[in-house]
Amino acid sequence: MEFAICLPFLLLVTLWCVELANFILVRQQISQLALQVADNASRIGTQNNVQTQIDERQINDLFTGANLQSGSLDISRHGRIILSSLEVQPDPPKGQYIHWQRCFGTLSYASTYGVTGDGEGNSSFKGMGPTGSKVTALPGVPAMFVEIAYTYQPIISHYIAPKEPIQEIATVLVRDNRDTSGPGVNPVSGVTASQCQTSA
Template sequence: MLVTVSSMLPKQIRQDSRGLALMEFALCLPLLIIGSLWLLEFGNYCIVRQQISQLALQISDNAARIGTQNSVQTEIDEKQINDLFVGAGLQSGPLNLARNGRVILTSLEVDADQPHGQYLHWQRCYGMLTYPSTYGKQGDGKGNSTVSGMGPANARIVAGSSAPAMFVEIAYQYQPIISARFAPPPLMHEIAAMMVRDNRDTSDPGVNPVNGVNASTCN
């Protein structure tokens, strides 16, 4: 005859279910906490990614607008580029783009020389994160047809003959609020591009030097 432990207990104890709900709650509580933490971290990740995307769009839009009008064309200089980056850093607020990110601003143009292909005329960078451009470096495409534009193959950005494109990449190292174990891969990468709206001077060097101002090169 098989005798179980429960059968050896008094009938009143075996039939007592008053602590059942409490026990079920205790068993479910760890899963509930883990799920809540995951949702909180994932929600914050999505918000930060959206903010980085908006920053990329803002920088490219501002880069397409800046310049000093002379009698014929609009010229840009290193101070204007630096001011553009400083503004982006301030706009990023607690994300601290200067420390946790890398902004790569590229002027995509049509090469004046044969075979008149797409050309990465100049490139400027901001931020301490080490991250090279995904789509090329300054000078790529000069005198050849190796560059077909910038951006993913299904959404390639191409400069017009008289309208450079200000192409922006932002790489950002996500800073978790709880734990990286609850977040997707921490390295974010967002792009944006805007066409220059005026008759910009694209002759070399593209960005005019200013005495006492250091260029934000990507070296």
């Protein structure tokens, strides 16, 4: 009798623990994906004499690779990747600014830490990231700042799954002498840039 009374409660707790464990695993995968995207973004480019240039096709390929790496998470349908190039302004006041930003995924999510042009022409923009631990670029060395937002897909039920979206960030400094002149990302004929709209 006691077991029959306790069984529904024990079953619910067991299912909740399974769902929570899966949520933690997915969050770790998203964190690793953010770091991988930032690292790959710091390496892409085509060598041109002494500087490396990047273009829209390379950015799109980067996102395609990220979607493949996400596997069953299907980041293109359930998530949003925001890639920002945080740089030091070439002209005074030489503060931090977001030179360009590209996005991937259909989730409606706007950057928490800034948009293209933030900081340009002033010194009030102190970098990207949470208050107290902001990331900053170095003169001539952009920082690739990645934000990923993901809507968790439960394996059992939405009713027992955590409701908040998963949000992870990562950053890596560019590893070569990157050409940041002009728009920063060169256009390519026939290639659509992965511009950042807040909804797909």
